[in-house]
Amino acid sequence: xxxxxxxxxxxxxxxxxxxxxxxxxxxxxxxxxxxxxxxxxxxxxxxxxxxxxxxxxxxxxxxxxxxxxxxxxxxxxxxxxxxxxxxxxxxxxxxxxxxxxxxxxxxxxxxxxxxxxxxxxxxxxxxxxxxxxxxxxxxxxxxxxxxxxxxxxxxxxxxxxxxxxxxxxxxxxxxxxxxxxxxxxxxxxxxxxxxxxxxxxxxxxxxxxxxxxxxxxxxxxxxxxxxxxxxxxxxxxxxxxxxxxxxxxxxxxxxxxxxxxxxxxxxxxxxxxxxxxxxxxxxxxxxxxxxxxxxxxxxxxxxxxxxxxxxxxxxxxxxxxxxxxxxxxxxxxxxxxxxxxxxxxxxxxxxxxxxxxxxxxxxxxxxxxxxxxxxxxxxxxxxxxxxxxxxxxxxxxxxxxxxxxxxxxxxxxxxxxxxxxxxxxxxxxxxxxxxxxxxxxxxxxxxxxxxxxxxxxxxxxxxxxxxxxxxxxxxxxxxxxxxxxxxxxxxxxxxxxxxxxxxxxxxxxxxxxxxxxxxxxxxxxxxxxxxxxxxxxxxxxxxxxxxxxxxxxxxxxxxxxxxxxxxxxxxxxxxxxxxxxxxxxxxxxxxxxxxxxxxxxxxxxxxxxxxxxxxxxxxxxxxxxxxxxxxxxxxxxxxxxxxxxxxxxxxxxxxxxxxxxxxxxxxxxxxxxxxxxxxxxxxxxxxxxxxxxxxxxxxxxxxxxxxxxxxxxxxxxxxxxxxxxxxxxxxxxxxxxxxxxxxxxxxxxxxxxxxxxxxxxxxxxxxxxxxxxxxxxxxxxxxxxxxxxxxxxxxxxxxxxxxxxxxxxxxxxxxxxxxxxxxxxxxxxxxxxxxxxxxxxxxxxxxxxxxxxxxxxxxxxxxxxxxxxxxxxxxxxxxxxxxxxxxxxxxxxxxxxxxxxxxxxxxxxxxxxxxxxxxxxxxxxxxxxxxxxxxxxxxxxxxxxxxxxxxxxxxxxxxxxx
Ligand code: SF4
Numbered sequence: 001x002x003x004x005x006x007x008x009x010x011x012x013x014x015x016x017x018x019x020x021x022x023x024x025x026x027x028x029x030x031x032x033x034x035x036x037x038x039x040x041x042x043x044x045x046x047x048x049x050x051x052x053x054x055x056x057x058x059x060x061x062x063x064x065x066x067x068x069x070x071x072x073x074x075x076x077x078x079x080x081x082x083x084x085x086x087x088x089x090x091x092x093x094x095x096x097x098x099x100x101x102x103x104x105x106x107x108x109x110x111x112x113x114x115x116x117x118x119x120x121x122x123x124x125x126x127x128x129x130x131x132x133x134x135x136x137x138x139x140x141x142x143x144x145x146x147x148x149x150x151x152x153x154x155x156x157x158x159x160x161x162x163x164x165x166x167x168x169x170x171x172x173x174x175x176x177x178x179x180x181x182x183x184x185x186x187x188x189x190x191x192x193x194x195x196x197x198x199x200x201x202x203x204x205x206x207x208x209x210x211x212x213x214x215x216x217x218x219x220x221x222x223x224x225x226x227x228x229x230x231x232x233x234x235x236x237x238x239x240x241x242x243x244x245x246x247x248x249x250x251x252x253x254x255x256x257x258x259x260x261x262x263x264x265x266x267x268x269x270x271x272x273x274x275x276x277x278x279x280x281x282x283x284x285x286x287x288x289x290x291x292x293x294x295x296x297x298x299x300x301x302x303x304x305x306x307x308x309x310x311x312x313x314x315x316x317x318x319x320x321x322x323x324x325x326x327x328x329x330x331x332x333x334x335x336x337x338x339x340x341x342x343x344x345x346x347x348x349x350x351x352x353x354x355x356x357x358x359x360x361x362x363x364x365x366x367x368x369x370x371x372x373x374x375x376x377x378x379x380x381x382x383x384x385x386x387x388x389x390x391x392x393x394x395x396x397x398x399x400x401x402x403x404x405x406x407x408x409x410x411x412x413x414x415x416x417x418x419x420x421x422x423x424x425x426x427x428x429x430x431x432x433x434x435x436x437x438x439x440x441x442x443x444x445x446x447x448x449x450x451x452x453x454x455x456x457x458x459x460x461x462x463x464x465x466x467x468x469x470x471x472x473x474x475x476x477x478x479x480x481x482x483x484x485x486x487x488x489x490x491x492x493x494x495x496x497x498x499x500x501x502x503x504x505x506x507x508x509x510x511x512x513x514x515x516x517x518x519x520x521x522x523x524x525x526x527x528x529x530x531x532x533x534x535x536x537x538x539x540x541x542x543x544x545x546x547x548x549x550x551x552x553x554x555x556x557x558x559x560x561x562x563x564x565x566x567x568x569x570x571x572x573x574x575x576x577x578x579x580x581x582x583x584x585x586x587x588x589x590x591x592x593x594x595x596x597x598x599x600x601x602x603x604x605x606x607x608x609x610x611x612x613x614x615x616x617x618x619x620x621x622x623x624x625x626x627x628x629x630x631x632x633x634x635x636x637x638x639x640x641x642x643x644x645x646x647x648x649x650x651x652x653x654x655x656x657x658x659x660x661x662x663x664x665x666x667x668x669x670x671x672x673x674x675x676x677x678x679x680x681x682x683x684x685x686x687x688x689x690x691x692x693x694x695x696x697x698x699x700x701x702x703x704x705x706x707x708x709x710x711x712x713x714x715x716x717x718x719x720x721x722x723x724x725x726x727x728x729x730x731x732x733x734x735x736x737x738x739x740x741x742x743x744x745x746x747x748x749x750x751x752x753x754x755x756x757x758x759x760x761x762x763x764x765x766x767x768x769x770x771x772x773x774x775x776x777x778x779x780x781x782x783x784x785x786x787x788x789x790x791x792x793x794x795x796x797x798x799x800x801x802x803x804x805x806x807x808x809x810x811x812x813x814x815x816x817x818x819x820x821x822x823x824x825x826x827x828x829x830x831x832x833x834x835x836x837x838x839x840x841x842x843x844x845x846x847x848x849x850x851x852x853x854x855x856x857x858x859x860x861x862x863x864x865x866x867x868x869x870x871x872x873x874x875x876x877x878x879x880x881x882x883x884x885x886x887x888x889x890x891x892x893x894x895x896x897x898x899x900x901x902x903x904x905x906x907x908x909x910x911x912x913x914x915x916x917x918x919x920x921x922x923x924x925x926x927x928x929x930x931x932x933x934x935x936x937x938x939x940x941x942x943x944x945x946x947x948x949x950x951x952x953x954x955x956x957x958x959x960x961x962x
Contacts, residue, residue: 007066007073008034013049013606014513030055033513035506036065036608038490040143040483041078041744044206045490046071047609048079048483050506057514059083059484059506068501069611070209070494077742077754079208084751085482086533089859089866090822091466091750092479093534102452102460103473105817112527112535112545115476119429120549122459126428127155127556133397134428135159138413140435140745144488144503144539145383148433149948151543153390154561155550158397158954160947161411166441168205169409169892171345174355177692178363180682181376182409182945184339184355185493187616189213190372191337193329195225195361197249197354198343199232203739205341209494217337225325227252228343230738230764230806231799240325243801246733246896247348247711248315249340253357254708255311256326258303260364261296265330270366271295271690273673274620274681278637280691284705302705316801329365335372336365347737347896349887350709360706363688369618371496378682379619380493382500382612384585387577388561393950396939399425403957404931406698406940408891410947414441414884417450418924420457427457433480433539436468436746439813442882442893443787443924445843445915448473448831463539466750467821469814479536481505482747485528486538487574489581496616500586502578502604505538507531509605524573534860544571575601588613624670624677638672639686684943694941699932700889712885713896715803722772730773734783734897735806736878743810749825752865759825759851759871761811762795765901766802770794773901780904785897786923788842788881788915791908805901811875812911814845827851827874827911834914841918847911850874880913883923888930 008016013034020028031054039046047068053060062083066073085091095115100106126134137148138161152159164172172182183205188194194214198204201211218224218237226238227249235241244252260266271277277295281288284302288294308319308326329336338358345354359374367373399419400411420426430451438444438451450456451473462471463480471477480486484506491500508531512522527545529537544562548571551558564572582589582600589610593603604610632640670677671686680686684693696704703709710717713733722729742748742758749755763781765773775781781794783805792807800806814829815821827850834842850872856862885894938955940946 007064010067014517016051030060032060033510035504035509035513036067036606037483037506038065038068038501038503038608039075039079039082040141040486040503041082041747042207043141043143043492044070044209044494045143045492045501046075046079046208047073047501048075048082050484050510052506052510057510059086062484065608067607068609069497069499070206070492072212074208074212076208077757078744078748078751081748081751081753082483084753085465085747086484087861087863088466088750088752088823089856089861089863091533091861092464092477093536093860094479095535096477098475102454102475103816105472105820107477112529112537115478116546116549119459119461119476120546123155123429123550124556127550127558131428132157132395133159133399134426136161136397136399136427136429137431137433138416138435138437139163139433140440143434143490145490146386147488147540147543150386150390150561151547152948153393154547154558156391156393156395158393158395158400158948158950161400161413161416162947163413163435163440164410165408165413165886165891166893166895167346168341169890170352170887171341171355172409173407173890174340174345174352175359175376176409176945177356177695178359178688179368179376181378183377183493184341184359185375185377185380185496186210186337186339187370187372187375187496188337189216189495190335191217192222192332192335192372193225193337194218194222195227195329195336195338195358196234196238197227197340197345197358199226199228199234199738200339201234201237202232202741204234204339206492206494207741210339213495223328229801229804230735232738233741240321242317242321244315244317244344245715245801246344246735246804247351247714248708249344250350250353250357250706250708251306251311252315252317252322253354253361254303254306254706255308255322256329257357257360257364257706258300258306259308259323259326260330260361261299261303263326263330265327266364267333267366268296270368271363274368274688275363275690276637276685276687277690279685279693280705283691283693283696329361332365334366334370336362336367336374337372338362338374342737346892347735347894348711348713349885349894350711351892351894352887352890353703353707353709357706357708363690368688369616369620371617375493375496375616376681377493380496380498380614380616382491382498382586384489384500384581387580387584388565388572390561393948394954396950396954401939401946403939404928404933405886405888405891406934407695407889407944410891412886412891414443414886414893415924417443417446418884418921420450421446421921426455429459429461430457431461431463432470432474433463434465434747436470438473439469439877440745440879442879442895443884443917443920444469444877444880446917446920448843449917463542465536466747467815467823468746472816472821478542479534480542481528481532481536481538485532485536487528487540487578489578498612498614498616499609500612501609504605504608505532507533524575525570528574540574540577578604586610586612620678620680622679624679626677628669629677632669634672637685639668640670640672641668694943695889698934698941703889711896712894713898718803718898720803730900730902732769732899732901733804734899735804736809736882736897737895738806738808740808740810745810746813748810749813749823752824752863755824756871759811759875760873761808761875762793764797764800764806765794766798766800766804767796768802769805769901770796774903775901776903780908780910782902782904782908783878783881784900784902785881785883787883787917787919788913790876790878790881790914791904791910791912792876792878793910805899807876807878809879812877812879813874814847814877822854824869825851825874829911839918842914842916845877845880845911845913847909876911877913880915883920884927885923886927888927888932
């Protein structure tokens with residue numbers, strides 16, 4: 001008999017005994033080996049532990065890892081559901097090669113050797129012919145810090161493409177334009193006021209680590225303000241739920257900011273010390289004396305129109321509540337934690353000002369990286385340097401970084417099929433990795449057209465744990481591991497503290513522990529696909545071996561980056577790579593490991609996470625040793641400049657010749673504040689940028705300060721009231737961005753538990769709108785967008801602002817074959833042309849049937865539960881009907897849609913999706929015309945972050961005609 005406890009004690013993880021729950025009421029003991037890893041089912045990277053049954057050598061269950069500093073043993077439903085993904089009967093277990101037409105669903109099983117040789121040979125030819133820009137790696141959920149980038153650098157390929165501009169580009173540029181860090185890191189646990197423009201208690205960024213700390217703070221008396229047109233679970237738990245009109249959130253923040261300044265409840269001394277107010281006055285208010293006392297006057301003048309009454313009219317939140325919240329915030333200086341990610345930031349044209357105006361409140365209250373405030377991601381995220389070197393990238397790929405978007409954050413990935421179609425380039429090898437653009441991205445049919453065309457994409461390699469709408473059109477489908485089957489490191493800014501997580505193949509680790517128990521040793525060169533289910537591999541080992549296949553004799557200069565130091569002439573192993581990283585590049589880890597009597601790698605294999613020692617608060621205030629600025633020039637702003645650098649670029653600025661250098665950035669060691677040398681922020685001014693000279697100098701002076709940009713779905717521009725003759729009046733704003741807490745983009749379809757919990761996404765519709773629009777209770781609705789329409793069921797609810805409708809993302813999965821690419825969440829569909837198709841550009845996705853029980857006994861991983869599927873709904877693929885709408889500054893897809901809502905027509909059926917890709921192209925050109933390409937010699941500000949930052953010379957625009 002033992003006492004109750006939350007988790008098995010660590011010293012018993014290798015040999016743990018507990019009663020078999022399924023054997024109850026018999027008290028049957030089962031023996032387990034517990035192996036830690038981290039979750040890959042969202043971006044939070046929470047700790048997990050896999051319970052290996054010592055009798056079957058299989059994972060019996062997956063639970064939380066109490067030793068993980070961010071998740072602290074807790075998980076959402078998606079963490080334990082990793083088990084479903086591992087043993088899913090329809091997962092891809094072996095490498096496959098297409099044998100029929102693209103998209104015909106005909107495949108042959110091949111060996112890993114064949115896949116490596118064929119793909120590697122193709123790439124070797126491309127590299128030999130200097131066609132590096134024809135290789136692209138397009139990643140959805142990266143979940144890892146840097147290994148893929150190391151690979152691309154070693155190849156000399158500027159080929160990193162991401163999902164960022166369907167996710168977070170707007171929030172990033174909003175934060176980055178203040179503090180140089182492009183993500184917020186909120187100290188929720190110690191906050192007294194928490195203001196969220198997202199649904200953090202169910203789905204926000206890093207939501208489980210955040211949610212548990214937000215709840216702790218509320219228990220301690222903190223007030224929560226949730227801003228969302230939809231009553232999310234977060235809104236329901238909040239002290240204030242503010243249902244703003246979509247896109248007016250910056251207006252609301254500025255009205256609060258104005259109140260703080262007018263009532264003098266702002267933290268003026270912090271603003272004086274840490275903002276670039278001199279530049280603000282010089283460039284925005286040159287008529288005022290250049291002295292601190294002018295700043296309040298300038299701000300009150302600039303924000304004069306943002307009164308609470310004006311905000312009430314614009315946002316829909318009453319003026320008294322705005323004053324009450326401003327008063328609340330003003331009474332808690334330095335203790336305001338705010339956060340915006342996705343949500344309003346991702347929905348609207350100019351949505352990047354949501355983050356900029358929200359963080360303005362942190363600046364005004366001095367709540368920047370304070371205890372209970374909001375810091376920058378770089379202050380709390382820890383990314384260890386990558387061992388084994390890499391080389392400087394000298395290429396620039398305009399398929400990802402087109403010159404029309406010099407400030408984009410980051411790659412313009414949603415425009416790739418349009419660029420391919422208009423002949424800006426083509427791809428020799430396109431790797432999609434945990435990415436499903438045909439289903440996830442806007443304008444999916446344009447993606448399908450491009451991916452089907454062998455002249456645009458000559459070889460598509462889908463690296464994926466599961467079937468998807470996109471992998472169906474690939475040439476090779478290569479099975480990659482989920483979180484229990486792969487190695488990587490990662491770190492996220494989940495709270496005021498730093499940590500590093502180590503995902504590992506639990507199957508390999510279990511085999512290692514078992515071998516140790518039996519007095520054997522594993523061969524470290526054995527690939528992890530020998531341990532994982534089927535031949536499921538992991539990216540890191542795949543990249544290493546593919547690099548050898550590209551450059552078998554080393555003549556291309558690629559192989560050397562993937563060669564073992566311990567065993568020259570052999571590929572490096574994951575053990576060798578991470579042993580070196582953990583021993584040399586993670587402060588405090590070697591000491592902690594030594595104290596436990598282990599090597600750093602053993603320590604991480606036993607725990608999968610490590611809290612990196614840190615002092616998280618106010619790093620910008622840290623004093624700088626005067627020796628660090630010796631030889632530096634000091635400019636008029638007190639910024640020290642290293643000789644021969646632009647500040648932002650510490651390496652090879654001299655290569656730029658006569659090119660005018662960008663303003664300073666993170667290459668500068670210090671800034672002088674009140675006569676003292678301080679670390680400051682990684683911005684050109686080393687301060688928080690109230691006035692962004694970068695935005696002003698790169699074509700957008702009207703948006704250089706926090707301001708409101710009317711959204712493309714601004715409610716005052718919509719036709720929401722019928723005319724005198726009763727016509728019209730059926731436009732509404734569609735919110736398609738919110739997540740259901742238990743679903744995960746593409747990967748959740750392969751989890752039976754998650755699909756049993758969540759398998760519907762009706763259109764949220766306020767009862768008053770339903771009445772006006774003639775939509776019956778639960779009635780079918782036709783939602784018409786700029787490029788097509790979809791047909792969906794409806795749900796009358798007062799949990800949505802009138803004038804706004806909403807349907808969650810993560811639903812509407814489909815497959816084209818009855819017996820293939822099946823999952824717990826896909827319906828059988830057919831793609832054809834529409835009856836109205838005159839020019840061969842109109843597609844119709846027709847749902848043939850939803851989910852149904854089936855027999856999986858012939859699967860290598862049979863599951864009796866496939867016979868018990870009782871739900872039929874799989875949702876509607878709404879994203880396909882959205883055109884690309886990239887914000888002209890950040891490049892973010894502005895997800896919200898201006899739609900017409902009408903009752904379904906007689907021939908409409910649930911799940912119908914109709915799109916005209918000719919209209920998609922018109923919309924693309926329309927949004928492209930909003931951009932302002934650079935007028936200077938550079939493609940992009942040197943100090944701006946971008947994945948795989950190349951050498952400064954690559955930033956120089958080629959001469960016209962070159
Ligand atoms: S929040 Fe849930 S899905 Fe995300 S990492 Fe944590 S357990 Fe996994």
